[in-house]
Amino acid sequence: MADTKREIERKYESDDSGLPDLTGVAGVASVLDKGTTELDATYHDTSDLRLAAAGITLRRRKGGSDAGWHLKLPVAPGVRDEIHAPLADTVPDELAALARSRVREGQLVPVIRLRTTRDVRNLVDARGRLLAEVSVDRVRAERLFGGEGTAQWTEIEVELADGGDPAFLDKVEKRLGKAGVRPSDSPSKLARALAETKGGKPHPAPAPGKPATAGDHVLAYVRAQRDAIVALDPAVRLDTEEGVHDMRVATRRLRSTFRSFGKVLDRKITDPVAAELKWLAGELGLGRDLEVLAERLTGSLADVPPALVSGPVHDRLQAWADAGERGSRHRLLGVLNSRRYLDLLDTLDALIADPPLLKAAAKNPEKVLTKAVRKDFGKVTDLIEAAMAEPPGHDRDLGLHETRKKAKRTRYAAEAARPALGKPAKTMTKFMKSLQSMLGDHQDSVMARETLRELSAVAHAAGESAFTYGLLYGREERRAAAVEAETPHAWKSITAKAPV
Template sequence: MAEKTNSKAAERHLEVEVKLAVDEHTGVPDLTQLPGVASMLGTEQHDLSAIYYDTADLRLTREKITLRRRTGGADDGWHMKLPTAGGRKELRVPIEDPAKVPEELLNEVRAIVRNEPLEPIAQVDNRRVESKLAAEQGEAIAEFCDDHVTAWSLLPGGERTSWREWEVELAEAIAGTEDGDDLIRQATSFLIASGARKSSSPSKLATALGETVQTAPLPPHLQSQGLDEDSPAAAVVDALRAQRDEIVAWEPRVRADEWDSVHQLRVATREMRSLLETFEGILEGDQLEELERELKQTAAVLGEARDAEVVEERFAELLDTDESGLIDDTARAHVEQDMRKDYEAAHAEIVEMLNSDRFMDMLDDIDHLLANPPVAASDDDSESDEGGTESKVSEKESRAIMLEHLEKAYKKVIKRDKKVDEFYHDTDLPLHEREEYVHDVRKAVKKLRYATAAAQSAGIKTGRLSKAAKAMQEVLGDFQDAVTSRDRILRLSGEARERGEDTFSYGILYQRELARGDAALAGYDEAMRNLKKAFKKVKS
C-alpha cells in the first residue's frame, strides 16, 4: 500500500522491476509457468504519454532521477523516481497544473536543481498491455507489461525512436523482500529464455535521449578543473567535492525529518568549512572567506535542532534509567516534552533556511569553487589563476605540502591540549570556562580528522591517525553532550522556578549529567596518547 502522510505529501512507492528488450514479433509466453505465479488476474491496454523534465545541464538525469508528467493509465500524474537501496523510490502527485512541477516533488531535488528552470527534455508514448500476476491465494504479486514505445528526444539533434520492451514490476507487498528478489531473478531468466534480452539502456528516458545527452553542458561541479591529479589542490578539491555531494544528498532527508539527517548535514557543512580553513594557502581568495561564513551560519542553524535532538535522547535515557524514584510527574512531563517542542521549532527554521535564496546561492558558490578552484600561485608559478591552471607538482612535493598543513592542524590540537592540562583542574576558574578549553580541543581534533582524508589523497598514510582522531572525538563528544544537556536542564529548572514548581528533580538530573561528563573524560588521556603516537607514525 502506498504511504501517504498527509494531503500535501506525495504518495511514496518502492519500485522494484526488471526491463528487457524484445523484438517486435516475439510472442508473450505463458506467465503462469513462472514459479510462484498461479494465475493471471486480468489484462488491460493503456495508451500512456509522458513528458520528462530536467534542467538544461541534465542535473536530474545525471543523478539517475527522473521527473515526468504522465497521462493515461491508472496512475496518471506527476511522477518522480529516485534511486534507493534495492530499487527506486517513486513519488506521485496528481496533476493540478500541467505547466507547473508540484512543490512536493521539487523539494526532493531542490538542492540539485536550485533555481534552474525545469524544461521538457523528452516525450515517451507507450501502448502498454498490462497483466497482473497472482499467487496461489489469489493476491497480486507482480505486473507484467508488454510495452510498444515511441519516443522523441527534445534536446538538440533529437530524433524519433521506437522499440518494444517487457517489464516485470513487483507488487509493493513483496517489493524489497527475499520472495520478491527471487521472483525478479526467475522472471528475468524465464523471459530471456522466451526470446527477450538484457536491455543496453537503464530506462525509457535514457533510450529516448540516446546520444543527445552529449549535447547538454555539464553542471558546474562536474566540469574539469585542469588540475594536476597529483597536486595538493586536486586532493583538496576532491575532499571538498565529497562533502558537497554529502550536503546535496542529505538535504532532502533533512526536509523529510529522517533520523540522523540533521546531524549528517551538519557534519558535512562543518567538514567542508574545516577543509577550507585547514588547507588555506593551497586554495585562496576572498570567495573562500565568504563561503566559510555561509557554511558556519548553515551549521549554526542546524546546530540548534541537533542539540535539541541530542538532549531529548539523553533526557529519555536519564528518565528510563532513574532509580531514585524522586523525579516528580510535573518535572518528568516537562523533561519529556519540552525538548521535542524545541526540536520541532528548530527544524522549522532549518526548512525555512533550506528554502532560502541564501542557501541556494551557497550551493551554487560551492559548485563554482569546484569548477574553478582558486589555486594559490606557487613561488615558481605566478600564472596560477581562477581556472585552476597550475604548474606540474611532483608526488613528493605534494606529499610535503599536505604534510605541512596536516602538521599545522596537529599542532593546534597539542596547543589546546596543553591548556586543558594547565587549566581544567583549576577549580578557581568557573566550570564553564574550564569546559570551554576541552571543547576547543574537540574542535581542533575534528579539523585534524577532516584533514586526514585530503592528506591521504596525496599519498600520506593517515588511516591510523584518522582512527585515533575519531576515538578522541567520541570521548570529547560524549563530554560535550553532557555539558549541553546540563545547560538545558538549568534552563528547564529556571522555567520551573518561574512557574512556582519544585526544582529538586532537575538538580538530580543535573548531577547525573555532571557525573556522566566526568566519566567521559576518564578516557581523555589515553585517547590523546594514542593520537600523538598515530601522528608520529605519519611523520616517520
C-alpha cells in the first residue's frame, strides 16, 4: 500500500568544506549529528524521458530509513508530493498507475543510478522538536539508458519537518548564504545527473511564442486544459480534495472552447473529441455530483431541530451516500485505466500538434474572439427569458439548467479571450461565474428534491416516518423559489453592465 507525504525542500551547491555552522539560525537550539547513510537509487523513466520532462521522478532506493519505491510529483517550486511503496523488484502497480497519464503505452526503464553518501544533521528547537533535516550528499551518478558516462558532485539538501513552517527554510537559506553557499541550479538530483552525463536531459515541448492571432489565443487555452487533465490524473487517482472537480472543469473548458470558437477550429475534427470529453466529464461527475448532493442534504438535516427529525434519517442518508461513493470510485479508476481514456489523451496531443485551423484563426484576435463571446452571451439572454416565461415547475427548471450551462460556456469563452481582450473579458467572466453560481444552487435544489422523494419512498416502504424528508423537501422548494425570484433582477443588472 502506497503512502503519501508532502516534501518541502531546497538544494544548494556544496564543496568539500561540508556543512556551515547552523547554530545561529533563529529558532535552532541544537544541531544533532545523525550519522552517515549509504543510499543506492535507480531512477526509471520512458526512453524519451517523459517523466523527467514533467518534473516527475520515479526511483527504487535501497538504504536509509525509507528504502523502497518513491514517486515524486511536483506541486510548486521546492514542493513535491512523495508517494512511497515497499521495496520490490519491479515498479509497484499503484505507482505505475499514477504515472500512466504521462507514460501511457511507453515502457519504464532504468535511466540513472545514483549512489549517495549522506551525512545527516537534524535542526531542533529548545523542546527537541525537529525543524528540518539537513544533509550533505556526495553523489555519484551513472547513466544506464539513452546515453553513457558518469558524474560526481556534492550538494546540501534542507528538508522541512512534517508540518513545519516553510518560512523557516528562508532563515536557513539566509545563514547558508552568509557562508557563501548558493542555491543549486538543478531542481533535483535526477535532473542534474541527466544534464551531466552523455545523452543529455529531457526536452520539454517548446513554449509557444506570444499569441498574435485568434488561433494562437484559442490554442493556448486548449493547450492549458490538456495540460491540466494530464497533470491532475494522479490527484484523481489518489482521491485528493478537488482533484476530480478540477479535471472535470478542464474537460468542460475544452468542450466549450471547441463549440464557442467553431470559426477558429474545424468542428468536423473537434466534435468527435468533444464527445469523448463529454464521456470523461460524465464519468468524473458520477462521484462528484453525489458528494456535493450528500453534503447539501446532510447540511440541511443538521439545521433541523432534533424534535423534528423523525426516524433514522441521518443513517439512511449516510448509507445512501456511502453506497454511491464506493461504486463511483471503483468505476472511475476503471475509466482512468481504460484504453479509451488513454486514446483521448493521445488525440488531444495530436490535435494540438496539428490543429485544424480555419480561415478565421489567422485574423485579428480582438474581432474574432469578441464576436464569439458576444454570440454566446446572446444565447444566454434567449434562454433565460424563455425559462422565466414558463410557470414554476419542470419546464422552468429545465430551462434554467440549460441557461446555467450556456452561462458556463460563455464564461469559458471569455476566459480564453481574456489575454487578447483584457478587462472586458475579465468582467464578462465575473458576471457569468456569478450567474452560473446562482443557477447552480437552483439546479442543486432540483436534484436534492428528486433524491428526497426517492429516499422518502424507501423509508415509507421500510415502515419509517417520511415526515423529515418532506420538511427538507419544502425547504429546498423555498430555496429554489428564492433563486427564481432573484434571477430576473440579477440578469437585468448583468445586461446593463455587460461589456458586449
